[in-house]
Amino acid sequence: MSSERFYGPDFALLSQQDPDIAAVLLSELKRQQSNLQLIASENFTSRAVLAALGSTLSNKYAEGYPGKRYYGGCEEVDKAEVIAIDRAKSLFGAEHANVQPHSGASANVAVYQAFTKPGDTVLAMSLPHGGHLTHGSPVNFSGKWFNVESYGVRQDNELIDYDELRDIAIRTKPKMICSGATAYPSLIDFEKVRAICDEVGAIMWVDAAHFIGLVAGKAIPSPVPYADVVSFTTHKVLRGPRGGMILAKGEHAAAIDKAVFPGMQGGPIMSAVAGKAIALAECATPAYQKYAKDVIVNAKALAAALEAEGMRAVSGGTETHLALMDIRAIGVTGKVADERCGLAGIVMNKNSIPYDPEKPGITSGIRVGTPATTTQGMGVAEMKTIASFIARAIKTDDASTLAAIKNEVHALTARFPIYTA
Ligand SMILES: *Cc1c(COP(=O)(O)O)cnc(C)c1O
Numbered sequence: 001m002s003s004e005r006f007y008g009p010d011f012a013l014l015s016q017q018d019p020d021i022a023a024v025l026l027s028e029l030k031r032q033q034s035n036l037q038l039i040a041s042e043n044f045t046s047r048a049v050l051a052a053l054g055s056t057l058s059n060k061y062a063e064g065y066p067g068k069r070y071y072g073g074c075e076e077v078d079k080a081e082v083i084a085i086d087r088a089k090s091l092f093g094a095e096h097a098n099v100q101p102h103s104g105a106s107a108n109v110a111v112y113q114a115f116t117k118p119g120d121t122v123l124a125m126s127l128p129h130g131g132h133l134t135h136g137s138p139v140n141f142s143g144k145w146f147n148v149e150s151y152g153v154r155q156d157n158e159l160i161d162y163d164e165l166r167d168i169a170i171r172t173k174p175k176m177i178c179s180g181a182t183a184y185p186s187l188i189d190f191e192k193v194r195a196i197c198d199e200v201g202a203i204m205w206v207d208a209a210h211f212i213g214l215v216a217g218k219a220i221p222s223p224v225p226y227a228d229v230v231s232f233t234t235h236k237v238l239r240g241p242r243g244g245m246i247l248a249k250g251e252h253a254a255a256i257d258k259a260v261f262p263g264m265q266g267g268p269i270m271s272a273v274a275g276k277a278i279a280l281a282e283c284a285t286p287a288y289q290k291y292a293k294d295v296i297v298n299a300k301a302l303a304a305a306l307e308a309e310g311m312r313a314v315s316g317g318t319e320t321h322l323a324l325m326d327i328r329a330i331g332v333t334g335k336v337a338d339e340r341c342g343l344a345g346i347v348m349n350k351n352s353i354p355y356d357p358e359k360p361g362i363t364s365g366i367r368v369g370t371p372a373t374t375t376q377g378m379g380v381a382e383m384k385t386i387a388s389f390i391a392r393a394i395k396t397d398d399a400s401t402l403a404a405i406k407n408e409v410h411a412l413t414a415r416f417p418i419y420t421a
Helices: 003-007 010-017 019-034 047-053 075-092 104-115 141-145 162-172 190-200 212-216 250-260 270-283 286-308 334-343 371-375 380-394 399-414
Strands: 096-098 121-125 147-151 176-179 203-207 229-233 244-248 322-326 349-351 365-369
Touching (some): 003 019, 010 019, 075 096, 075 212, 075 244, 096 250, 104 141, 104 203, 104 229, 162 190, 212 270, 244 250, 286 322, 286 371, 334 349, 334 365, 334 380, 334 399, 371 380
Parallel strands (some): 176 203
Antiparallel strands (some): 349 365
C-alpha cells in the first residue's frame, strides 16, 4: 500500500514545501498501519471525517452560536453546526446538544462552570480507581478550584460501591455527582446514581468520554434519560474527530451554552464540528451498531484469552470496550509490560488497578481496548492471537524474541489494512 497515495494530490505540495512534516505524516500513517493499536481511547476515524478536518472550515472564525455569531460570513459554517446539533439530539434522544468543546477536558471545564462555583463540593470517582484527571486530580483545575470528594470500587468485586457513594453523598452534600471513568470495565448503574442525586439534591453529571460510542451504537444502556448533563469526547469508540460534546436537559441549555462560549472558549473549530456531524451520521447506521457490539465481543474475548495466559481481569472481565488486567502473577510491572509490548509492535498502556500496591508510574496492570482493532475488521480469532502476542512479549526481555513477535504483529496487521489509497 502506498502511503503517499492515501494523502492525495496535496501531499506532493506538502512534501515540497515542508519535507520534515511530510515525513512525520507518512511515518505516523505507517506506524498506525503496521502496529497493533490497543489503546482503549484510540480509534481510526473515517476518511470522510479526515476530509472535513483538512477542509477550509478551519479558516473560519465563528464565535457564538448558529444565527448569533460575532463575525460575518458564518452562513455556511452555521449549516454544519446546526446539522451536528440536530444529529446529536436525534442519535442520543437528548433535549440539548453543544458540539463546540475542543476536547473532553474542555467539555468538563464547561460542566463545572455551568453548575458550580469555585470551592463547591463535587463527588467523583477516585483517580486510582479509574476516574479522570478532570475528576479532581490535585494537578488539574478540578482539584485546585473545587473541593472534590471521591468514591471508589469495592475491594472484593472491584465494582462501584453504590452504598459507599450514597453514604459519602449524604455526608458531604455535593453540588454535583460525576459518574464515568477512564479505566472502568463494567457498566454503571445510572438509575442508582440518579436516585442518590435526587436524595441529596445534586446535579447528575455523566462523563461518558470512554463509552459514549457504545451508547451511540446501542450496545450498552444510555445515561441520557437519567443525567442532567452528559459530557464526552468524540474521538474514542465514537470514532469521530478529536473533540468534545455536551448533552443536557433542556432546562440547562442556556447554562451549558454560556459556559462553553463565552465562559471557556473563543471560536469553535468548525472543521472539527463538521467532522463531528459526519461521525454522528455514521453512528446512526446499522454497520456502526454492529461495530459497537463487536467491540464488546472482542474485548470480552481478549480479556478471557489474557486470563488463560495467567493474567487476571479486574472486576472479573469486561462489559465494555476495555479490559484492565492485573499482571502481578506474571511477575512483571505494568511499566515493564508496556515497554516490552512497545518493542513488539503492540501499543497499549500501563494502568493502575484498584488498590494497586505500585506507584502510578509503575503500576500492576495494563489496559487494553478493542475500538481500533475492531474498526480494522479483526474478530475473536485475532483477539486470541493478540493475547498470545502480549503474553509472549511481557514474559521476555530478549530483544530478538520481541523483534520476532513484532514481525508476527506486522503480518497480522497487513491482513487488516487501514487507510489504503
Ligand atoms: C478521555 C477522557 C477525558 C478527556 O478527553 P480529552 O479529549 O483528552 O481532553 C475526560 N474524561 C474521561 C472520563 C475520559 O476518558
